[in-house]
Amino acid sequence: MSAITVDISDMKLSANPDDVIVTYALGSCIAVLVCDPVRVAAGMIHYMLPLSETSPEKAKTKPAMFADTGIPLLFQGMYKLGCRKQDLVVKVAGGGALYDDKGIFSIGKRNYTILRKMFWKSSVIIAAEDVGGSKSRTARIYVGSGRCTVSSQGQEIDL
């Protein structure tokens, strides 16, 4: 089994059933995990910020930095692998916050809000999620089985 690592502001896709896609240290950032049990393919994005208007120049070179430019690319990537929208299973992890996080540092909350808005507009249903809190998370998706796990504070859960 080979591990494919997704860095911050990056995304990876695979149709190799032996691969596992992993991302580490999800704080306020969010990982969207998509798998297609029919085509046997999976993809993951680890975006850092909600909106590309924050830095349009960066959005051109690193679209996966932002939810609004990155998430559509993840879905398009899955379609290029031959997946169909109705077969996709979508899960979400991350969006954590520092303590007392109500104001300027609520990046995690804003990351999640924009995600919900985008999914609502395009009728994507979130099958499972582990978001919020002051945790740092590691998320994995096993391409062959479509199994998704989130580990944090020494414990691993199936998503």
Added chain:
Amino acid sequence: MIAPEGILSRLKDLPTLSAAAVRLAGLARDERSSAADFEKVIRPDPALTANLLRVVNSAYFGLRCRAESVRQAVTLLGLRRTSEVAAAAALAPIIPRRLPGYEMEASSFWTHCVAVAVLSERLSTELGVRRPDLTFTAGLLHDVGKLAIGVFVADSSSEILSRTREGGMTFVSAERAVLGVDHSQVGATVAEAWKLPPAIADVSRWHHSPNETPDKADRLLVDLVHVADALAHSLGLGADVGEMARKVDPATEARLGIRARGLERVASESLEEIRSLAHEFAPGAGGTR
């Protein structure tokens, strides 16, 4: 609780920053210093010379021509930047492969150090405030106390973690409650023992409690590093066992007048710089026993 002698004995075990880096930090603050003075300090240190040339020619600094000699590097980079590169070149090799207590690999700790250095500078630009002397270096070295206190944190790990995870304490408060001292206080002691400029010790000491910064210290510098540290942890740039169990001081937010959008811009525009700069050095070669 740790007896003060316990900490002091750890300091003796800690590898020291290269003498050249410490001397450069001093020279950089002396307006009479020249490139020739810098050259005299750097050239006898082959590791520093090699690192300096590599970093100067890296994408991070984006120079138009290639520096082939120490003199050229100092001229192209300027004295202040040279001393900052030297600080980074001196810190990277003394980070242990794994930090006990904080459950982090050298690469993760290093990423965090570089992230806070770059974010602190970028934040001063975003806010349009003066950039305090030593912003980069103070950001880079803000957590140096973790190198000395880690073994004690490891011994009391379950107690500290239960206070953060069940008790809702910040990690630094839990350290202080359980050990009697925290990594920021220890960091200031380390900085003093290494004879670093006082601003470095000040930032280490108050980076979790910027409101307590006394008037004689540079409060703006402490505020910038405080916010940059929180931002780095929020973004997962160097996650440790304390995870997101930390607070941002509302008084700092008010003093700096920073907005959410500004903070996000700082993050988006710093990420690649942090990556490329962190990549230039290989941490974890040596370090504490």
